[in-house]
Amino acid sequence: ALYRVIDRVAPKPRRKTEKNRPEPAPKATTFSPGSFDFSSAMETVIGNEDLFREIAAMFIAQCPDYVARIREAIAENDAGVLEREAHTLKGAVGNFGAEKAYELAYRLEKLGKEGKIAEASGELPGLERALDELTGKMKRVLQEMKNEDPGR
Numbered sequence: 399a400l401y402r403v404i405d406r407v408a409p410k411p412r413r414k415t416e417k418n419r420p421e422p423a424p425k426a427t428t429f430s431p432g433s434f435d436f437s438s439a440m441e442t443v444i445g446n447e448d449l450f451r452e453i454a455a456m457f458i459a460q461c462p463d464y465v466a467r468i469r470e471a472i473a474e475n476d477a478g479v480l481e482r483e484a485h486t487l488k489g490a491v492g493n494f495g496a497e498k499a500y501e502l503a504y505r506l507e508k509l510g511k512e513g514k515i516a517e518a519s520g521e522l523p524g525l526e527r528a529l530d531e532l533t534g535k536m537k538r539v540l541q542e543m544k545n546e547d548p549g550r
């Protein structure tokens with residue numbers, strides 16, 4: 399469901415007139431580089447805060463499932479599933495400008511492709527930390543957005 403929504407709203411190549419559109423206003427919260435990029439996330443949803451809320455909430459809810467499927471693929475020594483699940487997660491975190499989580503998911507995807515399951519188990523804790531940081535920051539942004547719009 400998350401990917402259908404993303405495909406529906408993913409930015410298309412911009413025309414000249416769209417280049418002049420102002421960027422969304424940055425939030426007061428600042429985050430460490432690479433963990434979460436609100437501007438990038440808002441660009442993904444073309445500045446639509448309601449859509450951002452929906453996609454962010456879906457990602458936060460599904461994040462434990464991503465990790466569980468990757469952990470299971472490693473435990474079952476299933477390189478194909480590891481590659482596929484890490485690729486899926488990589489795409490999801492890429493929508494939020496989460497460079498650290500993206501890079502770690504990419505490493506796991508590559509290790510799955512190369513069949514290096516033993517090495518993948520060593521990468522998983524770093525990915526989990528990056529995802530915890532990402533989802534924590536996303537929750538704070540969602541809370542700030544809610545506080546700015548008390549009708550939600």
